Amino acid sequence: MTIKEIKCRSILTRSGGYLQSVCTHSMNPYVGCGYGKTLCGTGCYVQSNGWLTRGREWGSFLEVKSNAAEVYCKTCGREMRWAHRKDRPFSIFLSSSTEPWQPAEQKYRITRGLLIAMQADPPDALILQTHSTRILEDQELIANLSSVTNLRVHISIETDRENFAGLPKHACSVEDRIETVRMLSEAGVFIVVCMAPLLPVQQPEKFFEKLVQAGAKAVVIDHFIEGDGTVNGSRTLKTPLPEKMNAVLPASVHLDYRNKIASIAGRFLPTGVSSAGFAGHFSSV
Numbered sequence: 634m635t636i637k638e639i640k641c642r643s644i645l646t647r648s649g650g651y652l653q654s655v656c657t658h659s660m661n662p663y664v665g666c667g668y669g670k671t672l673c674g675t676g677c678y679v680q681s682n683g684w685l686t687r688g689r690e691w692g693s694f695l696e697v698k699s700n701a702a703e704v705y706c707k708t709c710g711r712e713m714r715w716a717h718r719k720d721r722p723f724s725i726f727l728s729s730s731t732e733p734w735q736p737a738e739q740k741y742r743i744t745r746g747l748l749i750a751m752q753a754d755p756p757d758a759l760i761l762q763t764h765s766t767r768i769l770e771d772q773e774l775i776a777n778l779s780s781v782t783n784l785r786v787h788i789s790i791e792t793d794r795e796n797f798a799g800l801p802k803h804a805c806s807v808e809d810r811i812e813t814v815r816m817l818s819e820a821g822v823f824i825v826v827c828m829a830p831l832l833p834v835q836q837p838e839k840f841f842e843k844l845v846q847a848g849a850k851a852v853v854i855d856h857f858i859e860g861d862g863t864v865n866g867s868r869t870l871k872t873p874l875p876e877k878m879n880a881v882l883p884a885s886v887h888l889d890y891r892n893k894i895a896s897i898a899g900r901f902l903p904t905g906v907s908s909a910g911f912a913g914h915f916s917s918v
């Protein structure tokens with residue numbers, strides 16, 4: 634993987650498209666992703682963003698925004714006023730197109746720098762979205778942020794299957810991510826598990842029961858159809874993911890599968906579907 638440090642001119646991106654109803658801004662400490670060649674990278678929506686990839690293979694490059702925290706401090710006041718003029722809380726999604734706790738974070742600590750900056754200048758609301766158990770390295774900072782902003786941590790666990798025939802391994806095992814849910818919940822952090830994009834689930838009842846026991850407060854279910862930023866999932870259909878899902882469980886490549894799993898989830902946990910779920914709208918059956 635090619636890694637280079639860059640200076641960014643802005644770090645708070647005003648939301649559009651899918652994220653518009655979820656938050657006013659997104660924040661990405663990196664361009665590219667060190668998990669791009671793991672299972673979640675196979676169907677990752679970001680790889681279809683030619684503006685970000687500029688022809689580079691997904692998972693082969695990383696740009697490190699070394700001045701991210703400094704730029705946050707300089708611009709957060711202006712962006713907060715912009716959000717408030719629109720009668721919306723200044724709400725940040727970290728991150729929409731990279732993994733905040735990918736392996737390079739251990740060296741560069743760009744995400745940690747942003748968490749420290751937000752401690753001093755908090756947004757009104759913050760969603761931390763991750764596939765990585767490395768989030769636990771910032772557990773104390775995150776628990777402290779809970780007292781200054783409306784914080785939710787979204788842990789991505791798309792399936793209960795540890796292995797998926799024909800696909801690379803998960804970046805972090807399902808069991809380890811459930812353990813991460815437990816540890817952050819015990820630290821008083823509000824945890825939402827995101828099954829996005831939803832992959833075939835072997836034992837849904839057992840899986841949701843485990844999430845309840847680990848302390849998850851809600852679950853979000855999103856299918857690649859509607860969930861990948863296109864109405865018919867056309868971005869994901871260009872990747873090998875649907876074919877592999879079909880081989881495991883043919884029903885899983887249809888939108889009805891999302892509704893079926895959401896109705897089971899609703900018996901165990903408050904459940905949100907698609908962007909409404911990411912925005913924190915949950916209901917129980």
Ligand code: SF4
Binds near residue numbers: 666674677
């Ligand atoms: S961690 Fe997120 S951004 Fe990175 S490859 Fe996986 S889905 Fe894409």
